[in-house]
Amino acid sequence: MVVDGRGGRALRFTVLGPVAVWRGRERLDAGSPQQRALLAVLLLRGGRVATVAELIDAVWGEGPPTTAVAALRTYVPRLRKVLGPDAGIVVSDSGGYALRVDEESxxxxxxxxxxxxxxxxxxxxxxxxxxxxxxxxx
Known part of the structure; x- marks a missing residue:
């Protein structure tokens, strides 16, 4: 389980229903619909790296904006900011990104x-x- 440095309140994520992230009982602001879609894709990959191309396809489908790569490069740091002390669970690896969390979270x-x-x-x-x-x- 992912635990932060503030009293051990664990992060929890929901993908069955609205995509959300919780620290203890507090629901954190996971950002725009596209940023929440990025979070969902990373969570559903189970810690495996998703390439930028795969993420663009998952977030925007067949008609991504010309700014899709730049947008992803802003969503990732924003997601890390939301996670605060646990930002390190979002990793850059092999030209893509992964979210490393315990599956029970x-x-x-x-x-x-x-x-x-x-x-x-x-x-x-x-x-x-x-x-x-x-x-x-x-």
Missing amino acids: VDLGAAERLAGESEGARRRGQIDRARELLLPSL
Whole structure:
């Protein structure tokens, strides 16, 4: 889990629904729609590097503006600023960028883990436990 230097409040990210970043209970301003799209793409790559071309395609699709490369070069430092003490998790590597976070800090990673645990419980015949893992509040 990513922990900052201010009392250990961990960063959490959501991609299932609105793309957002949280420090403890505080929702941080992840920026413009394009900057949030960049954040989502980096989170969904699971720490693997995305090239600038891949990021442009993911953020703007088939009709990127002529300023797309320059825009990406501004979104990355802005994203680092949002993350504050944890800015180092956004890395430049091999002509692209990656976001290095524990998969449990991303809602998708936590959901995949719970789904796997639920499937294991179902296979063992623990139907109530399987249901509990997927629907904890019901």
